[in-house]
Amino acid sequence: MARKTQISKEVILEAALKMLIRDGYSAINIKTLSKEIGCSTQPLVWHFGNMEGLRKALAEYALNYANEKMRSSVNGIEAFANVGMSYIEIAFEQPRLFSYLYMSGDSGFSAGNLDVFTTADENSLMIEQIASQLKIPTEKVSVFYRDMMIYTHGLASFIASGIVTSSKEEVAAMVKQTASAFLSQANKDEQGRNI
Template identity: 25%
Template structure:
C-alpha cells in the first residue's frame, strides 16, 4: 500500500517563501526548505521536478501576492504614484524579499519584466491620462518610472535616505510629470521588453 503524502505543495511553497523572504535566494536549497518543514527533501522532489521548477512557481506566487495585496493599495488616487509608493514601501517593509526578487539577479528577469510591464499598463495606465501617450512616450514613462522608484526603493530600504511618505510622493509626482512632458524619448529599453 502506498504511503499517504503528509507534506503538501502549499506547505512546501510556504516554507520556500519563508526561506527566500528571510534569507534570499542564496539559501534557496532543498535542504533548507526541508529543514524549515522538519522533513527530508523527498516531499519537495515528489511535488516539483527540480528546484528550478519550485523557484519558478514560487516567484509566480510572490508576484501574484504582490499585485493583489501590496502594490494595488490606493494612496493618492494617482495610480502611477500609488504603484511607486507601494513598491517603495514593499522594499522598506520586506527588505530581504525585495533584495531577493529585484537585486540578487536570481529570478527569471524576463518573467519579472513581462509581469511588470503588463501590470504597469493594465493596472496603472489604462483608463488614465497616460493612456493617450504615444508608444515611445509610454515606454519612456515606463522606463523612467522604474529607474526612479527602483532608485528610491534601494536607497530607502538600505537606510541611505529616509524621506517621509509625503516627500516620496512629491518626488514621484515631479519625476513622472517631467518624464511625461520631456520631448526626447528615454530609450533605455529593458533587455527583453518588446511592445
C-alpha cells in the first residue's frame, strides 16, 4: 500500500505564494520551496511533477488570491472604484505579487487584446450596472472602463516598480479625478447626441 502524502497541495501553494510575495518569483524553485515548508522535495514533485507544473498551479493560485482581494460586494460605479483601488493596493502592499501577475509575464497569463477588460463576465456585468445607473450606452461605459483599467494599471505598475512613491491617498485622488473626467466626457458626449 502506498504511503499517504503528508504535505497537501494547498500547504505547498500557500508557502509558494508567501515566498512569491516576500521574495519574488525568481526565488522559488522546488528546492527552496521544500526548504521553506520544511520537507523533502518529494511531496512537491509528487503533486506537481516538476517546476513547470508548480509554476502553472502557483500562477492560478496567485491570480485567485489577487482576484479575491479585488472582489466587491457592491454594484456598479462603487464596485468599479473598489476594484481599482484594490488593484492599486496590491501594487503598494505586495509589489512582487503585482509584478508577477501583471507585469513580468512570469505567470504565463496573457490577456490578449484590450477587449479582455470589457468582455470578462464580472467586468461586463459591472459595465451594464454602470450604464444603467448613469443612463449611458454600454458601449460608452465599455470605453470608460477600458481606459480606466489602462490608466490604473499604469499607475499600479509605476508603484509596484518603485518609480512612483506617492501615498495611497494621493493615488486614490488621482484615480477618482481621472474617473470623474472620463465619466464626465462620456456623459457630455451622450448629452450632445441627445440635443
